[in-house]
Amino acid sequence: MSTTFQLDTATSRANPTPAPMKRLTVPAIQRRKAGGITAEPLVMLTAYTARQAQLLDEHCDILLVGDSLAQVIYGLPSTLPVTLDMMIAHGAAVVRGSYHSLVVVDMPFGSYEESPQQAFASAARIMAETGCAAVKLEGGTAMAETIAFLTRRGIPVMAHIGLTPQAVNALGGYGARGRSQEEHAKIISDGKAVAEAGAFSVVVEGVIEPIAIALTQSLEIPVIGIGASAQCDGQVLVAEDMLGMFDRVPRFVKRYADMAALVSEAAATYAQEVRSRAFPGAEQTYQPK
Numbered sequence: 001m002s003t004t005f006q007l008d009t010a011t012s013r014a015n016p017t018p019a020p021m022k023r024l025t026v027p028a029i030q031r032r033k034a035g036g037i038t039a040e041p042l043v044m045l046t047a048y049t050a051r052q053a054q055l056l057d058e059h060c061d062i063l064l065v066g067d068s069l070a071q072v073i074y075g076l077p078s079t080l081p082v083t084l085d086m087m088i089a090h091g092a093a094v095v096r097g098s099y100h101s102l103v104v105v106d107m108p109f110g111s112y113e114e115s116p117q118q119a120f121a122s123a124a125r126i127m128a129e130t131g132c133a134a135v136k137l138e139g140g141t142a143m144a145e146t147i148a149f150l151t152r153r154g155i156p157v158m159a160h161i162g163l164t165p166q167a168v169n170a171l172g173g174y175g176a177r178g179r180s181q182e183e184h185a186k187i188i189s190d191g192k193a194v195a196e197a198g199a200f201s202v203v204v205e206g207v208i209e210p211i212a213i214a215l216t217q218s219l220e221i222p223v224i225g226i227g228a229s230a231q232c233d234g235q236v237l238v239a240e241d242m243l244g245m246f247d248r249v250p251r252f253v254k255r256y257a258d259m260a261a262l263v264s265e266a267a268a269t270y271a272q273e274v275r276s277r278a279f280p281g282a283e284q285t286y287q288p289k
């Protein structure tokens with residue numbers, strides 16, 4: 001094992017330099033839905049790098065190291081080529097960069113579907129080599145046995161149902177789910193199955209609002225929506241999408257910043273100053289004494 005992080009047990013943070021605020025735990029997240037009601041919605045964003053985690057950490061309850069890094073970081077066409085090693089490298093960076101949020105790492109395609117044993121081996125590597133507190137995997141009823149297997153062995157699992165991007169080839173695209181009677185019933189039974197199997201929370205993605213509301217009202221675990229409903233127990237978005245840093249975004253994204261424009265403007269000014277020899281100026285230049 002090539003892990004180098006040192007775990008501070010009080011904070012689960014690799015480098016506990018700032019005033020150690022206690023990191024949110026899985027039971028603390030679950031307690032947010034006491035008696036079936038979540039007074040204050042859970043705030044979750046993706047993060048893939050240490051600096052990004054540092055910036056988002058204080059505003060979030062949960063940081064997700066999503067396999068969406070496929071498109072966002074690596075320019076891949078889908079999440080299917082993502083490997084366990086990629087998730088571990090980015091997961092460790094996000095744990096090092098944060099000290100408040102619960103860090104959840106996505107299990108990549110092919111690392112858990114074969115058997116509960118395969119899932120355990122993959123999840124154990126993720127947890128041991130990143131220091132994260134939980135893993136997320138896609139699937140409902142079909143993954144219930146695996147979720148129970150991991151949960152009973154001390155690995156908290158967040159489930160992901162509805163639009164499950166790793167199944168894009170079976171689903172035929174990234175369109176919203178649940179418009180047919182059969183699909184509607186399937187998503188509801190998937191939610192019940194993962195909750196009964198012991199998932200501590202569930203992400204529901206890209207479903208028509210009535211399904212998201214029914215799941216939120218019927219399940220005791222927090223239901224975190226993305227393209228779902230404001231009635232969910234929490235919301236998650238890909239950080240680059242809401243920051244205006246990614247070019248093609250789903251309809252369910254709201255842009256809270258235009259980072260792409262800031263980056264482009266800064267690069268244009270730099271290029272112009274290099275070409276006109278305005279940069280580097282005296283302040284950026286070393287002189288002999």
Ligand SMILES: Nc1nc(=O)c2c([nH]1)NC[C@@H]1CN(c3ccc(C(=O)N[C@@H](CCC(=O)O)C(=O)O)cc3)CN21
Nearest residue numbers: 068071072079165173174175176238241246250251252
């Ligand atoms: N940047 C980014 N944001 C995401 O939300 C995201 C990823 N990447 N990668 C992994 C998955 C893929 N997801 C996606 C990707 C595309 C659409 C999308 O384009 N939806 C269209 C409808 C497409 C259709 O009808 O087929 C939309 O307009 O919302 C939705 C979810 C969600 N996840």
Ligand SMILES: CC(C)C(=O)C(=O)O
Nearest residue numbers: 046066067068203236
């Ligand atoms: C969109 C979220 C829920 C996700 O799974 C990811 O970022 O990979």
Ligand SMILES: [Mg+2]
Nearest residue numbers: 066067068106
């Ligand atoms: Mg994902």
